[in-house]
Amino acid sequence: MADKFFTKTIDHFKQFGEVDAIILGGSRVGDFSDADSDYDVYVFTDGRLGTEKRNAVFRDTCYCADLDRQHWGSHWDDCVLKSGLPLEITYWKLAATRENLTNHLQKHIPWNGFTTCVCNVVFTAEILHDPRGLFAELKNEFDMPYPEELRKNIININRELLEGITPSYSKQLETAIKRGDIFKTHHVRTSFASAYYDIIFALNRRFHPGEKMLIEVCKKNCEILPPDFEKNLNIFFSAEGDKILPAARRIIASLDKII
Numbered sequence: 001m002a003d004k005f006f007t008k009t010i011d012h013f014k015q016f017g018e019v020d021a022i023i024l025g026g027s028r029v030g031d032f033s034d035a036d037s038d039y040d041v042y043v044f045t046d047g048r049l050g051t052e053k054r055n056a057v058f059r060d061t062c063y064c065a066d067l068d069r070q071h072w073g074s075h076w077d078d079c080v081l082k083s084g085l086p087l088e089i090t091y092w093k094l095a096a097t098r099e100n101l102t103n104h105l106q107k108h109i110p111w112n113g114f115t116t117c118v119c120n121v122v123f124t125a126e127i128l129h130d131p132r133g134l135f136a137e138l139k140n141e142f143d144m145p146y147p148e149e150l151r152k153n154i155i156n157i158n159r160e161l162l163e164g165i166t167p168s169y170s171k172q173l174e175t176a177i178k179r180g181d182i183f184k185t186h187h188v189r190t191s192f193a194s195a196y197y198d199i200i201f202a203l204n205r206r207f208h209p210g211e212k213m214l215i216e217v218c219k220k221n222c223e224i225l226p227p228d229f230e231k232n233l234n235i236f237f238s239a240e241g242d243k244i245l246p247a248a249r250r251i252i253a254s255l256d257k258i259i
Contacts, residue, residue, distance in 0.1 A: 005062070009081070010128055012057040020046070020134050022130075025125045038086035039081075042092050101118065102142075106142075110198075146207075151205060155202050158199045161191075173192065228254055
């Protein structure tokens with residue numbers, strides 16, 4: 001059962017004519033939610049939904065709200081409902097979402113990790129409000145089997161990033177470790193894992209679900225996994241100093257057995 005303050009917040013947003021659709025994504029619609037999971041909401045709007053309107057809603061249903069966050073190319077509000085549960089509302093445009101889906105599902109353009117996260121949001125979300133059917137129309141437009149060309153491109157570009165091109169993550173790790181650059185080492189290790197997971201989900205023809213609990217998600221939802229999948233990742237992230245690069249290369253060697 002949805003939190004009553006969450007439901008009331010959504011009911012307020014449904015009254016705004018500027019809102020094209022509202023969907024619920026994240027762990028609340030996945031397999032790994034619990035009583036403390038936050039609410040990840042995506043509001044599709046043409047960009048004219050003013051701060052004062054939103055503030056009025058949050059004053060009614062939230063203890064606090066931090067509005068108009070705009071890091072990482074997104075626009076969202078972070079709130080805490082009066083029940084104590086976190087609520088994040090991200091504002092998307094239908095046109096930009098359609099462009100993203102076109103680039104990946106029709107033009108087969110890969111990214112350096114997290115390629116199909118928007119696809120996953122669109123196709124796993126619960127529709128809370130779609131008065132003119134615009135979101136359903138968008139979803140139906142791109143309802144297709146996982147494109148083999150996209151699958152191949154994600155695997156190829158991210159495998160090269162792991163090891164095989166001059167600025168590969170393995171090479172960057174090697175340089176950072178030699179320099180004793182702790183920050184760079186951690187940064188590259190995370191980028192390495194992002195590319196690795198993008199390959200895993202593409203191999204399994206599954207959209208990327210984001211960054212949470214990925215080992216558990218893969219074990220539950222991916223039939224194709226490298227040998228010693230969990231063990232190798234745990235070693236890689238717990239390794240220090242000159243043990244990091246051998247751990248990375250074990251992950252690559254194991255991955256190559258299934259590509």
